[in-house]
Amino acid sequence: MILVTGATGKIGRELVSLLRQSGVPFCAMVRKPLAELPADITRPGDFADGASLHAAFADVTRLFLLCGAQPTMDTLEINAIEAAHESGVERIVKISVPNASERGSAKLQRLHGRSEAALRASGMNWTILRPNAFMQNLYGSTQGFDESRTCRLPLGEAKYCFVDARDIAATAMTALISTGHAERVYDVTGPQALSYYTAANIVSEVTGKNFRFVDITPDESRAGMLASGIDAWFVDEILEWFALFRAGEVGGVNNSVERVTGRPPRRLSDFVRAHADEFREFGG
Structure with a gap:
């Protein structure tokens, strides 16, 4: 089972659409019910609530990790990474930013750098996309x-x-369902x-x-x-x-989308x- 976070954002919305078309079993984590997502594919969960994350990750083997930009984004994503590891999730595909680093010059690079470091150290199979x-x-x-x-x-x-967010989503789906993308960082x-x-x-x-x-x-x-x-x-x-x-x-421009998809x-x-x-x- 794949769990999609950030399912109503630019990338998440396209990923949900692709997964529905493919027939691959998935669900989407939401903080509250949303009209645009049918109840039968949603699970309640909050990045700030560890118990809700463990419940949302039950029976999940692959996680699409995307948390909206905010000052505590690193902490929230690390919460999800730790809960995923404890829940038996095997693979995480994380959305990041170009040149993410704990020593990055932009705040968002540093936030993503910290959560990237936690993901690399988690022992799980991971892929990082930097659109x-x-x-x-x-x-x-x-x-x-x-x-x-x-x-x-x-x-x-x-x-x-x-x-195009559709190309990012297609790259993410391939990394979620196919082999050969473990411990890879793709600039998209x-x-x-x-x-x-x-x-x-x-x-x-x-x-x-x-x-x-x-x-x-x-x-x-x-x-x-x-x-x-x-x-x-x-x-x-x-x-x-x-x-x-x-x-x-x-x-600059690279060919990650074509290489992966x-x-x-x-x-x-x-x-x-x-x-x-x-x-x-x-x-x-």
Whole structure:
């Protein structure tokens, strides 16, 4: 039995869809009942509650581990790793971030670095996936286009290796159900390194609408995110990642998706084409 955590997020939602299509037995851990997930595939569980984790992990042999970004994320994931080991889970596929390390320059790198270290030391079979920027972020609240079809970020010509969450999920599923991925760390990217200027041009070409990117300062970005109600801790974390991308310290394109799944990752133009209606809704 596979247990999926983070089942309603960008990657988890796609993984649930793939598992349902495949017929592989699985369940999803949730803190409370959710309309989008049928009750017969959910189990209650909370990363902060050890007893609930042990109950959720009963009869589970493989775990997809994804905890949302937050200041105590390392502790929460380590709770899950320890409970999984005690419950007899044999394999964990964990979502991490590029260049995760206990000595990383960004907070999220350090948090993931600590939970990665616990996973490596657990004695269980493990695989770590480190995705680059999600294509889905292009219509997200912190890194996407607004209603005027404009994206304002402090990135200049920084290159992102945008990857579709579906490709991350497909890589995760293969690592969960197939052999040959134990003790592997995969940097998961799309097939192109693109600036936001280029990304805006691609979206424009595919949709027939005018999308544009405007470079702003980090201070302007911080003020805008805080004004929109985004938590200050998360704002600081996002700005740290923007700085890493500007410095070219996040890594380049690789072929992990194709090596693991047997097919190449989707190009941004393919993603926009598949989601053209969502992009065309910007600006009315």
